Structures are given as structure tokens and as C-alpha cells.
Amino acid sequence: MSLTKTSRGALIPALFIVAVSGIAFFSCNSAEGDEQAGKESESQPIKIDTTKIPDSKFGTAVKYGRQLMLNTAYYIGPNGIKGKFLGNKMSCTNCHQDAGTKLFSFNLMKSHEDYPQYRAREGKILTLAERVNNCVMRPHNGKPLPLDGEEMVALLSYFKWINSFVPKGDPFKGQKNKSIDLPTTAASPERGQLLYGRHCERCHGKDGEGMLQKNQLTYLYPPLWGPEGYQPGSSMHRNIKQAQWLKTNMPYDKASADAPFLTDAEALDIASFVNSDDIHKRPNPKNLDYPHAGEKAIDYAHQPFVDPFTEKQHRLGPWQPIIDYWNSKGYTPTY
Numbered sequence: 001m002s003l004t005k006t007s008r009g010a011l012i013p014a015l016f017i018v019a020v021s022g023i024a025f026f027s028c029n030s031a032e033g034d035e036q037a038g039k040e041s042e043s044q045p046i047k048i049d050t051t052k053i054p055d056s057k058f059g060t061a062v063k064y065g066r067q068l069m070l071n072t073a074y075y076i077g078p079n080g081i082k083g084k085f086l087g088n089k090m091s092c093t094n095c096h097q098d099a100g101t102k103l104f105s106f107n108l109m110k111s112h113e114d115y116p117q118y119r120a121r122e123g124k125i126l127t128l129a130e131r132v133n134n135c136v137m138r139p140h141n142g143k144p145l146p147l148d149g150e151e152m153v154a155l156l157s158y159f160k161w162i163n164s165f166v167p168k169g170d171p172f173k174g175q176k177n178k179s180i181d182l183p184t185t186a187a188s189p190e191r192g193q194l195l196y197g198r199h200c201e202r203c204h205g206k207d208g209e210g211m212l213q214k215n216q217l218t219y220l221y222p223p224l225w226g227p228e229g230y231q232p233g234s235s236m237h238r239n240i241k242q243a244q245w246l247k248t249n250m251p252y253d254k255a256s257a258d259a260p261f262l263t264d265a266e267a268l269d270i271a272s273f274v275n276s277d278d279i280h281k282r283p284n285p286k287n288l289d290y291p292h293a294g295e296k297a298i299d300y301a302h303q304p305f306v307d308p309f310t311e312k313q314h315r316l317g318p319w320q321p322i323i324d325y326w327n328s329k330g331y332t333p334t335y
């Protein structure tokens with residue numbers, strides 16, 4: 001079951017559609033939820049029914065929060081009608097699909113209960129509002145929303161409301177993206193370029209520039225690199241992280257969680273091409289992240305490291321030797 005087509009239908013012609021409902025499946029697995037294959041028989045349907053948003057002041061904030069997710073740049077983009085916060089015209093839903101409710105697509109249904117949380121990238125505890133602003137600043141290349149402003153309050157209200165559809169406590173299947181097998185050889189941006197031409201270019205364009213909607217305010221196909229794309233400090237710029245998402249979500253019209261289109265190795269090749277900074281320019285290339293090198297995600301390819309591997313190997317793999325080294329030294333490898 002894929003929610004993609006319904007939400008796309010809503011996104012393209014109708015900027016103001018509020019109600020998009022769909023059925024998702026979850027199962028209450030242990031912490032390694034998405035690693036545990038074969039548990040889907042335990043799945044129960046969850047219905048996200050936006051017609052159930054309460055008719056109250058809180059409900060009004062939830063609805064606005066949902067609209068902000070779906071048409072972010074329309075409201076707060078470079079020419080936004082409610083404020084000019086984003087540096088580009090992407091919408092949150094371009095990555096957190098179906099306004100953060102699609103499974104295996106950087107799902108946000110648990111975020112409300114998962115914060116405040118220690119974040120290794122910043123080396124400190126962040127509130128959910130601060131975490132939202134990280135995405136406003138990095139993938140959207142913008143300036144932070146005021147923490148008590150109408151937009152932030154609406155987004156937090158929306159996250160609280162979607163959280164009410166998932167069981168408390170345990171992670172659910174689809175909260176995290178699908179895991180991928182890491183190949184024993186390095187990813188190849190050259191192969192990735194060929195695959196990009198075959199599977200991605202028809203929507204995202206030859207130069208990764210994407211295509212704006214007719215209103216010129218938001219994207220029909222969001223950009224993948226260049227001045228309008230996400231910053232290198234975004235999580236999407238990490239190759240394993242991106243490949244895990246591509247596997248079940250791209251090409252947009254062909255991939256689904258039940259039937260991934262790209263192989264794991266192809267997804268890594270393509271991500272390594274999309275994220276090649278020596279080929280593609282991005283806004284704000286400075287990186288001052290992960291104050292503690294032993295907490296760095298292994299596909300975050302910037303010195304200093306606690307291991308002897310090169311930036312290139314952190315970027316392209318093979319990653320297993322890095323993982324083995326980290327385990328042998330008592331560090332916890334994450335990606």
C-alpha cells in the first residue's frame with residue numbers, strides 16, 4: 001500500500017487541499033524494528049484521517065501545521081506569504097513525504113514523543129522546535145523560525161496530532177527508513193551518473209535543478225543539487241542515509257516499500273553521484289558538525305576521525321572495515 005500517489009495528487013493541483021487520508025501499517029517491533037524482516041503479519045492498520053482533526057483552536061494549528069509541511073515555501077519560502085524564512089522553495093514533504101506520515105520516508109510520527117533528545121551532530125540536547133529549525137536552516141538553507149511564532153507552534157501541534165496515531169514507546173515499522181546491505185566494494189559516482197540519467201533525470205533535470213510548479217512558489221520536482229538544493233550539512237547529504245531513503249521512495253513513480261526499484265548498490269552509487277561536492281555545487285559548504293569525533297555518523301565524510309580511514313572511504317565505502325574498526329575500539333557506529 002503506498003500513500004504516494006494520493007498525496008501527489010493533492011500536491012500538484014490543489015494547493016489548499018487539507019484532507020488527505022490514507023492507511024498505513026505498523027507493527028510493534030523491538031528497537032531494531034526495520035531490521036526485523038518477516039514480522040509484517042503482525043501489522044495492524046493505522047488510519048491517518050485528516051477529517052478527524054479537531055474543530056478547535058488546537059485543530060486550527062494542526063491544520064496550518066499540515067499545510068506548512070505540504071506547501072512550506074508557499075507560506076515561508078523566499079517569496080512566502082507568511083514570512084521569508086527559507087532560502088529555497090522546497091517543502092518539508094519533499095523528503096518527509098505525505099506530510100511526514102509516509103512509512104520509510106523520514107517519518108515524523110514519533111518525533112513529538114522522542115524529543116528533547118541528545119543529538120550527536122550538535123553534541124547537545126535539542127528540543128523538537130530546535131530540530132525543526134535544523135531542517136529550516138540546512139535542507140532549506142534558511143533562517144530559524146521564531147520558537148514562539150505561529151508557524152513553529154503549528155508544526156509542533158501537527159507533530160503532536162500525528163503522534164496520536166502510533167503506539168507509545170516502541171518504535172514502529174516504517175518509523176526508520178529501510179536498511180540496506182553495504183557492498184564490499186566502494187560506491188561509484190561514475191556508475192551513479194549513468195543511473196541518474198536513466199532513472200532520475202526525467203524529473204529532476206540534467207543539472208539536478210528540478211522543476212517549479214506553475215505558481216513558481218513550490219516544486220513539482222524538487223532540486224537535488226545546485227544553489228537551490230539542500231546544504232552539505234543536511235542529513236540527506238550522507239550517502240548511506242540518502243540511499244536508505246531512495247530505496248523505497250525513488251524513482252517517485254516506481255519505488256515503494258513493498259517493491260523497491262533500485263538495488264542497494266545502485267542506490268548508493270546514485271547517492272554518491274548526487275552528493276559529489278567535486279561535481280556539484282551547494283549552498284553553505286562549511287561544516288562544523290559533530291564536536292565529538294567518536295559520535296560521527298560513519299558516512300559523514302569530514303575529518304577529524306577516530307579511525308585511520310580516509311574521507312573518501314567514509315563517503316564511498318566500503319564501510320564494513322570502518323564499522324569493524326569502530327566496534328573493535330568500543331565506539332558505536334551509526335549511519
Ligand code: HEC
Nearest residue numbers: 072090091092095106111114131132135136139230235236
Ligand atoms: C532535503 C530533505 C529534507 C527536507 C526538505 C526537510 N527535511 Fe527534515 N529531515 C531530513 C532528514 C534526512 C532528517 C534526518 C532523519 C534521520 O536521521 O533519520 C530530518 C529530520 C527531521 C526531524 C527530526 C525527526 C526525528 O524524529 O528525529 C524533524 C522534526 C524534521 N526533519 C522536520 C522537518 C521540517 C518541519 C521540514 C520543513 C521545514 C523539513 N524537516 C525539511 C530531511 C529533510
Ligand code: HEC
Nearest residue numbers: 093094095097199200203220221222223224250251252253
Ligand atoms: C517521476 C518523477 C521522479 C523521478 C523519476 C525521480 N524523482 Fe525524486 N522526487 C520526485 C518528487 C515528486 C519528489 C518530492 C516528493 C514529494 O513531495 O512527495 C522527489 C524528491 C526527491 C528527493 C528529496 C528532495 C530533494 O530534492 O532533495 C531526492 C533526494 C530525490 N527525489 C532523488 C531522486 C533520485 C536519486 C531519483 C532517481 C533514482 C529520483 N529522485 C527519481 C520525483 C521524481
